[in-house]
Amino acid sequence: MSLAFLEPYWYSFVDKFGEDFLISYGTFFAHQAFYFGAFIPFFICDFLPFLQKYKIQQNKTNDWKSQLNCTFKVLLTQTLVQLPMMIIFHPAIHATGLRAKAPLPSLPYLLLTLTCSFIIEDFYFYWVHRALHHGIWYKYIHKMHHDHSAPFGITAEYAHPIETLILGVGTVIGPFLFSRDLFTLWVWLGVRLYQTVECHCGYDFPFNPTRLIPFWGGAKFHDFHHETFVGNYASTFTYLDAMFGTSDKYLKRLDERAAKKSQTKSE
Ligand SMILES: [Zn+2]
Ligand SMILES: [Zn+2]
Numbered sequence: 385m386s387l388a389f390l391e392p393y394w395y396s397f398v399d400k401f402g403e404d405f406l407i408s409y410g411t412f413f414a415h416q417a418f419y420f421g422a423f424i425p426f427f428i429c430d431f432l433p434f435l436q437k438y439k440i441q442q443n444k445t446n447d448w449k450s451q452l453n454c455t456f457k458v459l460l461t462q463t464l465v466q467l468p469m470m471i472i473f474h475p476a477i478h479a480t481g482l483r484a485k486a487p488l489p490s491l492p493y494l495l496l497t498l499t500c501s502f503i504i505e506d507f508y509f510y511w512v513h514r515a516l517h518h519g520i521w522y523k524y525i526h527k528m529h530h531d532h533s534a535p536f537g538i539t540a541e542y543a544h545p546i547e548t549l550i551l552g553v554g555t556v557i558g559p560f561l562f563s564r565d566l567f568t569l570w571v572w573l574g575v576r577l578y579q580t581v582e583c584h585c586g587y588d589f590p591f592n593p594t595r596l597i598p599f600w601g602g603a604k605f606h607d608f609h610h611e612t613f614v615g616n617y618a619s620t621f622t623y624l625d626a627m628f629g630t631s632d633k634y635l636k637r638l639d640e641r642a643a644k645k646s647q648t649k650s651e
Pocket of ligand 2: 529539540584606610
């Protein structure tokens with residue numbers, strides 16, 4: 385299936401705002417819209433009593449003070465770090481061949497780019513995140529992201545500016561290897577931001593369609609990392625932690641809970 389039918393609309397959008405503006409400021413505004421757009425539904429969940437049974441850490445509530453403090457710091461990092469970086473690196477990004485007015489990919493190629501970008505980002509994130517937990521520098525950089533032991537959606541980008549820069553590299557490798565067009569970059573940005581907000585949302589919904597994706601970690605997997613500060617280092621999938629034994633404690637807990645559940649049922 386071709387996405388060529390979208391090209392006239394996309395091209396007139398690019399002509400209206402200009403390629404340079406869209407690659408720098410446009411990417412920033414798209415990022416903000418995707419990030420806060422992904423967070424709003426999870427924020428609403430906090431006010432719906434019938435969904436509270438799906439909360440992962442039942443004994444913890446996130447007060448307004450910590451939510452506002454987190455939102456303020458996230459906005460500060462996004463405006464003072466991410467936006468300037470997008471502007472400073474604009475000539476370099478242009479030099480890599482990224483273009484806004486480029487032929488749109490076919491749907492299968494777009495899906496291939498998204499899948500490979502997830503695998504590449506997850507691999508990069510696993511090793512860098514694991515390294516950030518090393519005792520030598522943990523307290524200087526990554527400790528900030530662990531201020532919230534019971535995360536909520538907006539905590540996804542609550543991190544030290546250095547961490548934002550280092551981990552951001554893994555996010556852009558995939559689209560730059562597979563497709564240097566702004567449309568693909570924005571689609572990838574949208575799905576990746578939804579994924580990271582979702583895995584920090586604090587809820588484990590049984591009807592979540594991502595449960596059908598093989599090796600998908602989701603909120604329950606990353607929430608355990610925030611609760612215990614160790615293991616479950618990957619951003620998206622579970623296989624790397626399983627392969628390198630860094631999710632053993634998490635798997636043990638799942639087994640214990642399953643055994644407890646079946647014991648209660650048989651009583
Ligand atoms: Zn961590
Ligand atoms: Zn996190």
